Amino acid sequence: MSERTRIDARGAYCPGPLMELIAALKLVQVGDEIEVLSSDKGSANDIPEWVKKVHHEMVGITKEDGHWSIVVRKAK
Amino acid sequence: MMANEPLYILLCSGEHEKIQMAAMMASVGAVSERPVEVFVSMNAMLAFAKGATPEERYCGGAFSDLLKAKHAPDAITLFRQGKELGDLKMWACSMALDVQGWELDKLEEDLFDGALGLTKFLSDAENGQFITL
Numbered sequence: 130m131s132e133r134t135r136i137d138a139r140g141a142y143c144p145g146p147l148m149e150l151i152a153a154l155k156l157v158q159v160g161d162e163i164e165v166l167s168s169d170k171g172s173a174n175d176i177p178e179w180v181k182k183v184h185h186e187m188v189g190i191t192k193e194d195g196h197w198s199i200v201v202r203k204a205k
Numbered sequence: 206m207m208a209n210e211p212l213y214i215l216l217c218s219g220e221h222e223k224i225q226m227a228a229m230m231a232s233v234g235a236v237s238e239r240p241v242e243v244f245v246s247m248n249a250m251l252a253f254a255k256g257a258t259p260e261e262r263y264c265g266g267a268f269s270d271l272l273k274a275k276h277a278p279d280a281i282t283l284f285r286q287g288k289e290l291g292d293l294k295m296w297a298c299s300m301a302l303d304v305q306g307w308e309l310d311k312l313e314e315d316l317f318d319g320a321l322g323l324t325k326f327l328s329d330a331e332n333g334q335f336i337t338l
Contacts, residue, residue: 142277144233148286151236155290175233182237 131202133162138172139196146172146199147179154185154203162188165199173197211240211333213326219248221265221280223338225272228280228287230336235291240333243284244326245317246298249338250305253281253297253312281313288316296321 136153138146146167153163167173173190176199180187188200212234216227227243234241245253252262259279263269271277287293297312299320309317 142275144229144283145278148232148236148278148283148290151290152286179233179237 131160131162132157133164133200135164135166137166139166139168141167141169143169143171143175145169147176150176150199150201151179154201157203159203159205162200162202165201166196167199168196170197173199176201209239211242213330213333213335214241214243215326215335215337216243216245216249217247218338219251219264221252221263221269221272224249224252224263224280225277225283227338228278228283231293231295232283232287232291235287235293237291240292240294241287242294242296242326242329244296244298244321244323246301246323250297250301250307250312253316255311255313281316284316294318296326298323 134153134157136149138149146165146169150163150165157163165176177187177190180201185204186202188202190197190199214227214231216224231241231243259273284295295317297309297317297320299322302308302320309320
């Protein structure tokens with residue numbers, strides 16, 4: 130059963146949220162999900178770009194109250 | 206989409222804004238499965254002095270003030286993350302060390318892969334994309 134880890138990176142500036150995501154991905158299993166909460170608009174664009182580049186999976190991205198919820202699944 | 210072509214960054218400026226941009230490019234490139242090498246020389250080397258405070262390391266203009274006020278990710282921290290999470294090598298310019306009478310142990314620990322001459326760096330950089338800051 131896949132696990133989901135949440136990272137609250139609200140208030141952190143680019144590329145902080147991306148780096149936190151990458152560090153967290155190293156610690157979880159393939160199939161697990163990481164949810165990054167970010168108030169940085171650049172990260173909301175950059176994280177999906179990075180996910181596509183390195184062949185993980187985007188689960189979803191939603192705009193919430195003053196921040197984005199970005200969910201990534203570890204694919205490899 | 207970012208290429209996998211190696212990225213070579215020649216960092217000479219002591220301006221905070223340029224050091225920050227070099228750190229951002231190096232760390233993001235390195236974690237994006239792109240080999241990155243950074244050659245640190247001239248005024249930029251002063252920012253990597255071991256034990257320096259952020260106020261001592263980073264001097265710049267209006268954007269430097271903003272980066273500090275907003276607690277943007279520290280450049281040294283970003284370089285370290287690039288090394289820990291990706292393929293990033295950092296080189297201290299041999300000439301800049303010599304001119305200052307410094308050895309590598311005067312620089313931040315566990316950041317530099319060694320001292321290097323410009324000739325070697327330029328030769329290696331023929332295989333990739335070259336950026337000067």
